[in-house]
Amino acid sequence: MKTFAYFDSTHEFPEEIIIASQMNPYKILGKADFSTELADQYIPPFICANARSFLNQAIEESSNWEGIAIAHGCDATNRQFDIWDQHVKTQFLYYIHNPLKTDGIAQRFFIREIKAMITALESHFNIKISLDQLENAIQVSNQIKILLQNLSKLRLTKDISNTEYFDVLKFTVQNPKEKVIPYLESISMDWLSRNPFPINKFPIFLTGSDITHSLWFDLLEKVNLRVVRDDLSIGERYYATLIPTDEDSISNIVNYYLNIPRSSTKHPITPRINYIMNACKTEKIAGVVSQIIKFCETFAYDAPFLKIQLEAIHMPVIHLEREFTENIDQQISTRLEAFVELLEQNQN
Amino acid sequence: MKMNSTTSSKLSTRKLVKTLKSSQKISELIKWYMLKAKINEYLPWKKSAWITSSLPVELLWGLNIFPLHPENNACISGARKVSLDLIEHAESLGYSRDVCSYMKTNVGAYDKKISIRIGGIAKPDFVVTAGSICDTHVKWFQIQARRMDVPIFVFDVPHIVSGTSKSTKIRYKEYLIEQIYDFFDFVEATTGKKLNEKYVLKIWENSARLSDLWQQIYEHRKNIPSPVGYADTLGDIFPLVLLPGLKKSIKYFEDLLKEVEEYVALGKGALLKEEEKFRLMFEGIPMWYRIKFFHQLMNYGAIVTYEPYTFSFGASRPHVDNLEDGVNAMAESMLQQPYFYNLSDRIAYFKDVIKKYHIDGVLLHENMSCRPSCTGMYDLKQKIQQDLGIPVLLFTCDMTDPRAYGKEQMQTRIESFMEILEQSKSKRLDY
Structure with missing residues (x-):
C-alpha cells in the first residue's frame, strides 16, 4: 500500500480522505533519533523542535511517500509549509486549513476545503474518491477509535505502562489501517489479561504539547506516574469522539474534526479546559502533569489559567517546559519526584 | 577596510537624528488620541474595543467603536523603557519567558494600571x-x-501559502467576507452599535487617501539621499495603525509629504548626500526600547530606507463607493500583507524592493517574540545574498524585552556588517 504522509500540529488532518483513496495516512512524528540537523539549516532553534524534527524526517524520507499534506494547526504549519515547499522533494505537497472555530461559517468553509482537497488528490493521482469509499473509510476509522477507547479504559484498571500506551497510538497513526485493526485486537487481549493497576503508581492526567517520543513517557513511569487519561493528539484527542454517520460523509468528517477534544490552538479554549476538568472530576486522577515542549506557544499561553482552574478544585498540578532531547532532563526528573512526594502526602 | 577607533564607538554615541519637522507633530496626534481614549473611559455610552495588527481598524471606526491597540501601547511602554517591569509581572503570573513580550507587556500594563502615556490601556x-x-x-x-x-x-484567517491557487484564494476571501458580516452582528449584539454605511464609506475614502499619501512618501524614499529614515517612519505609522479614517491624519501625512518633496527637490536627505553611504532595508518590528539604534546607524553613514513593517500598515487600499466592495477589500487586505507574506512572495518582494530602493544591505531582526516572522528568514537571507550579492545581517533580539539586546555584541556585529557593506559596495561599484 502506498503511503501518504501528513504534518498537523494536533489532530487536524482528515485522514479518512486518504484511507478512502486507498493509501496509508502516515502521521509524521520525526525520527527515533531526535534528529533536527537538516531542518536546523532552515528553521531557527527557538522554534518548536517537534516541527523541526518533522521537517528533518521529511527531507530524509519523502521519497518513500506518494505525497504530503500539511493541515493548519499552529504557526508552524502555515509558516513552515513554504520551507517544505523549497526543501522537501515530493510530487504532491498540499495545504489544508482546518478552521480555528466551530460555528456554521467554519463548518461550511471546512466542507469546501475538504472537497477541494479531494479534487486535488483525484486530479494528481488520477483516482476517483467515491462516497462509498468515504463511508467505508469512516467505518474503518470508527472501528479503530472504538478499539482505542476500550484499550484506554484499561489504563485505569490494569497494569499498562505509559510507553505501551504511546507505542499503540504511534503504531495506529502511522500504519495501514488493515494492519492496525488486528494489531489493536491482539493488544486488547493482552491488556485484558494484565495485572491490576499497581498500587505504587499514581494515576495522572497528561496534557499539553504532543509527545512524539516514548522517552518522556518512560520518565513519568520511572517516577511512578501512570498516565491514565490525557488529551494529546497521539492520545485521546485521536479517538475520544467517533465520526458521526447521520449526514453525508464529508459533513460527518467535518463535524468530527470540529468536535474532537480541542487543542490550545483552537478557539475558544473553554472546551479544552472542560475536558480536563471533567476527567479530573469523574475519574480517579491523583494529579495533572501539564507539559510543553520548549517554544510551543499556544499551550504555554493556556498553562497559567489551567493551573488556576485545577488548583480551584484542589487537583495537584505541575507545569513543565521540556527540551527536545534523547537524554533525560535531571532537573525535570527532580521536579517530578517532588510532585510525586506531594501526591504521596495527599494520599496519606 | 578596518574600522578605526572613532568608528568603533559609533553605535554607542549619543547622536540622535531627527530629520523632518513635520514628524514632530505626531505628538499632537498621539495626545489627541490619548485624550479621546481617556474621555471614552468615563462615558458609558461610548464603546471601545481592543484590536490587533493585521485587522482593518476602519471596521471599528465605521461601527463607532473607539479602537484601543495593545500592541501600540506595548511599543510605547518599550520606548518609555518601562516594558521590562511589566513583562516580569506577567512572568510572575506563570507566562513563559519564551512567549511574546508584547503580550506580557500588555498583561503588566493592564494589571498595574499604568498611565496611557507610558502604555497603559483601559x-x-x-x-x-x-x-x-x-x-x-x-x-x-x-x-x-x-x-x-x-x-x-x-x-x-486562512494563510496564503506558496503556490496557493486562485480558486483557493477566492474560497478564503469568501470565508472572510462571511466572518466580517458575522462581526457586524456580534458588535450589534454586544454594544448595540450598528454599522453606519455612509460613515464607513467616508472612513474608507479617508483611509485610501492616507495610504496613497504613505505610498507617495515611500516612493520618495527611493531617492538618494533618502529624505526619510526608519527613525522617523516608526513613529509616523501611528495614524495608519489607529486613525486611518480621520481628516487630521490626512493633514499630518500631507504636511509630511510636502516636506519630503521639498527635501527631494533640494537634494536633501536625512543624511547629506555625501554622508549617505549605505542604504538599508530593515525586516521586523524595531527594538522599541532601543530606538536610538536607528539614529546611531546614521553615524556610520547608514540609513534604513525601507521597512516592510511600516509599509504594511499603509499598503494600498482601493477607493470604494459601496459596502460590498469595501468589505471585499477588507477581506483581501486581511489575507495578504507584506508583514506575513509567504516565503516565495516574501523573497520576490524583497528582491523588488532592493532593486527599486537601491538597497546596499539588509538587516533581518530575528525577533524572539515574533517566531512566525522569523520563519523563512534563513532562506530569505540566502536568496538575497546568492541572487543579488547583497549582504544580510541576521541578528537575534526582541521588540520590547530589553533582556534580549546585547549591547556589546550588537555593536561588534554592526561594525563587522558595516565593513562587509563597504567591501561589497566597492566590489559592485568596480563591477
Missing part, C-alpha cells in the same frame, strides 16, 4: 483579534478577554 467593551500574523494574537486576546470578562470575536 478595559474595552470587547476584543477582536485574528491569527493571520500569529497564534499569539488569538491566545493573548483569549487570555485577556477572560481576565477582563469581556466578549471576544476571533477572525479565522
Whole structure:
C-alpha cells in the first residue's frame, strides 16, 4: 500500500480522505533519533523542535511517500509549509486549513476545503474518491477509535505502562489501517489479561504539547506516574469522539474534526479546559502533569489559567517546559519526584 | 577596510537624528488620541474595543467603536523603557519567558494600571483579534478577554501559502467576507452599535487617501539621499495603525509629504548626500526600547530606507463607493500583507524592493517574540545574498524585552556588517 504522509500540529488532518483513496495516512512524528540537523539549516532553534524534527524526517524520507499534506494547526504549519515547499522533494505537497472555530461559517468553509482537497488528490493521482469509499473509510476509522477507547479504559484498571500506551497510538497513526485493526485486537487481549493497576503508581492526567517520543513517557513511569487519561493528539484527542454517520460523509468528517477534544490552538479554549476538568472530576486522577515542549506557544499561553482552574478544585498540578532531547532532563526528573512526594502526602 | 577607533564607538554615541519637522507633530496626534481614549473611559455610552495588527481598524471606526491597540501601547511602554517591569509581572503570573513580550507587556500594563502615556490601556467593551500574523494574537486576546470578562470575536484567517491557487484564494476571501458580516452582528449584539454605511464609506475614502499619501512618501524614499529614515517612519505609522479614517491624519501625512518633496527637490536627505553611504532595508518590528539604534546607524553613514513593517500598515487600499466592495477589500487586505507574506512572495518582494530602493544591505531582526516572522528568514537571507550579492545581517533580539539586546555584541556585529557593506559596495561599484 502506498503511503501518504501528513504534518498537523494536533489532530487536524482528515485522514479518512486518504484511507478512502486507498493509501496509508502516515502521521509524521520525526525520527527515533531526535534528529533536527537538516531542518536546523532552515528553521531557527527557538522554534518548536517537534516541527523541526518533522521537517528533518521529511527531507530524509519523502521519497518513500506518494505525497504530503500539511493541515493548519499552529504557526508552524502555515509558516513552515513554504520551507517544505523549497526543501522537501515530493510530487504532491498540499495545504489544508482546518478552521480555528466551530460555528456554521467554519463548518461550511471546512466542507469546501475538504472537497477541494479531494479534487486535488483525484486530479494528481488520477483516482476517483467515491462516497462509498468515504463511508467505508469512516467505518474503518470508527472501528479503530472504538478499539482505542476500550484499550484506554484499561489504563485505569490494569497494569499498562505509559510507553505501551504511546507505542499503540504511534503504531495506529502511522500504519495501514488493515494492519492496525488486528494489531489493536491482539493488544486488547493482552491488556485484558494484565495485572491490576499497581498500587505504587499514581494515576495522572497528561496534557499539553504532543509527545512524539516514548522517552518522556518512560520518565513519568520511572517516577511512578501512570498516565491514565490525557488529551494529546497521539492520545485521546485521536479517538475520544467517533465520526458521526447521520449526514453525508464529508459533513460527518467535518463535524468530527470540529468536535474532537480541542487543542490550545483552537478557539475558544473553554472546551479544552472542560475536558480536563471533567476527567479530573469523574475519574480517579491523583494529579495533572501539564507539559510543553520548549517554544510551543499556544499551550504555554493556556498553562497559567489551567493551573488556576485545577488548583480551584484542589487537583495537584505541575507545569513543565521540556527540551527536545534523547537524554533525560535531571532537573525535570527532580521536579517530578517532588510532585510525586506531594501526591504521596495527599494520599496519606 | 578596518574600522578605526572613532568608528568603533559609533553605535554607542549619543547622536540622535531627527530629520523632518513635520514628524514632530505626531505628538499632537498621539495626545489627541490619548485624550479621546481617556474621555471614552468615563462615558458609558461610548464603546471601545481592543484590536490587533493585521485587522482593518476602519471596521471599528465605521461601527463607532473607539479602537484601543495593545500592541501600540506595548511599543510605547518599550520606548518609555518601562516594558521590562511589566513583562516580569506577567512572568510572575506563570507566562513563559519564551512567549511574546508584547503580550506580557500588555498583561503588566493592564494589571498595574499604568498611565496611557507610558502604555497603559483601559478595559474595552470587547476584543477582536485574528491569527493571520500569529497564534499569539488569538491566545493573548483569549487570555485577556477572560481576565477582563469581556466578549471576544476571533477572525479565522486562512494563510496564503506558496503556490496557493486562485480558486483557493477566492474560497478564503469568501470565508472572510462571511466572518466580517458575522462581526457586524456580534458588535450589534454586544454594544448595540450598528454599522453606519455612509460613515464607513467616508472612513474608507479617508483611509485610501492616507495610504496613497504613505505610498507617495515611500516612493520618495527611493531617492538618494533618502529624505526619510526608519527613525522617523516608526513613529509616523501611528495614524495608519489607529486613525486611518480621520481628516487630521490626512493633514499630518500631507504636511509630511510636502516636506519630503521639498527635501527631494533640494537634494536633501536625512543624511547629506555625501554622508549617505549605505542604504538599508530593515525586516521586523524595531527594538522599541532601543530606538536610538536607528539614529546611531546614521553615524556610520547608514540609513534604513525601507521597512516592510511600516509599509504594511499603509499598503494600498482601493477607493470604494459601496459596502460590498469595501468589505471585499477588507477581506483581501486581511489575507495578504507584506508583514506575513509567504516565503516565495516574501523573497520576490524583497528582491523588488532592493532593486527599486537601491538597497546596499539588509538587516533581518530575528525577533524572539515574533517566531512566525522569523520563519523563512534563513532562506530569505540566502536568496538575497546568492541572487543579488547583497549582504544580510541576521541578528537575534526582541521588540520590547530589553533582556534580549546585547549591547556589546550588537555593536561588534554592526561594525563587522558595516565593513562587509563597504567591501561589497566597492566590489559592485568596480563591477
